[in-house]
Amino acid sequence: MRVLQLIDSLEAGGAERMAVNYANSLGVRIAFSALAVTRKEGLLKEQLHETIPYVFLQRKRTIDFQAVSKLKRFVKDNNIAIVHAHGTSYFMAVMLKIAYPKIKIIWHDHHGGRSTQKGYKNAVLKAASRFFDAVVVVNHELKAWAERNLAVSKVVYLPNFAIQNETEQKQTIVKGTDGKRIICLSNLRHPKNHALLLEAFRDFELKNGDWSLHLVGKDSQDEYSSFLKQFIKENHLEDNVFIYGSCPDINAILQQGTIGVLASIYEGFPVTLLEYGLAGLAVVSTNVGYCGEIIEHEKTGLSFNPSDVKMLTAQLQRMAGDEQLRKSMSEALKTRIKQSYSEEIVMNALILQYQNILNAKQK
Structure with missing residues (x-):
């Protein structure tokens, strides 16, 4: 063959x-x-x-x-x-x-x-x-x-x-407080819905509890990227929201995170959710495409409608505020991935x- x-x-x-x-x-x-x-x-x-x-x-x-x-x-x-x-x-x-x-x-x-x-x-x-x-x-x-x-x-x-790269060299030091980092692994383009995520992060006032948001993915330096950066600036989120661009050490970055979030308007079968799960992150995910099969609401993570900022805000608030919930859901997700994917x-x-x-x- x-x-x-x-x-x-x-x-x-x-x-x-x-x-x-x-x-x-x-x-x-x-x-x-x-x-x-x-x-x-x-x-x-x-x-x-x-x-x-x-x-x-x-x-x-x-x-x-x-x-x-x-x-x-x-x-x-x-x-x-x-x-x-x-x-x-x-x-x-x-x-x-x-x-x-x-x-x-x-x-x-x-x-x-x-x-x-x-x-x-x-x-x-x-x-x-x-x-x-x-x-x-x-x-x-x-x-x-x-x-x-x-x-x-x-x-x-x-x-x-997904495969965890065991030989990967750690290059990226993720900013923020240990145990209070939200990672979004998505290239900066409109269907990935970063604007909704930024709005939810702002509305929940996560920064007041030392939580930080980390956007990891290709930055094309285009109009969409400029809009996101302007939003961060206008809402005084510069000390709590960080943009990294493309990074070669994704597994190392995820190991430094606490919550993984995916906010896309549409998806096929996002490898990102599998990578979050294998890295032990608790997940808050959009419910489009195949996402609902991987992230079963209330069991392997929390899900939301990608057009509903209030729903996303509530799910982030719940996940960030309950360490035991994060632990049980991350363990359930890792088990599901190993059994089915x-x-x-x-x-x-x-x-x-x-x-x-x-x-x-x-x-």
Whole structure:
């Protein structure tokens, strides 16, 4: 079994982390596991194991024949049978399929609401799906959408999983008081709903109890980022709210936290919640996408509607004010992750799907 993971960038993001995790985990389970990046390298390259073959295609335009040729050469030289394309990299996989029909394509949809909403390049995706041998989705809403809209007969639900990097070097010192840090691990962009989180933090007046909020994720220095920083300044939160940008030592950062929060307007299957749980954080989470399956309200965490700032304020207040609640919920979440979303469980299911595709090829 020889498989290539394909992704457009290695900047810190959920789909990107999963592509790296898949390549690493398969590296010790199948004959050949590799990773190809089409457009942009990034921090996550450091997390790719040295034993995993890697190629950067340096794609510069939508249709880039030089990048396709480089990918085709890598696939042929390494006798790769399956290309597992994550997110928007499906377009490059389809161009490869046209140039090299031998390969099988799996498309992995991570992104929740975007691909199920009208106008999100659906015409291109639907046309491309004729070249897919299977689709992997991260929640049941996406499965139903793919079965209705894509020209592929095999659609499989497969949960994400998280890996704790035991060799990670601690680089980031998180500010604030021990035992009173709230971590939000999300790139600074509108769907991640940081504005609601900042409003809730302000309204609860958490800073009066020495609580602090830490925003960790890519800062594009754009209008959205400027709005958040202006809000922090206007509400005199500079001593209690901190923006770190992209960081390579996520596990080390989470180990310094107390509460993990996710406020997104939409999600597919957020790896962030799994990372919070494995790090032992108590979690307050949006209830969109697959979040409600991981964070079962009152059992493995507290949930809220991402348009309801009062609800988020109340949940933060409750979690911050009850140490025993934090302890019981964090332990319950860690147990659920180990039982249902472990690396071993997901990899076994994935390899079975690979085998089914290869067997179909031989018929």
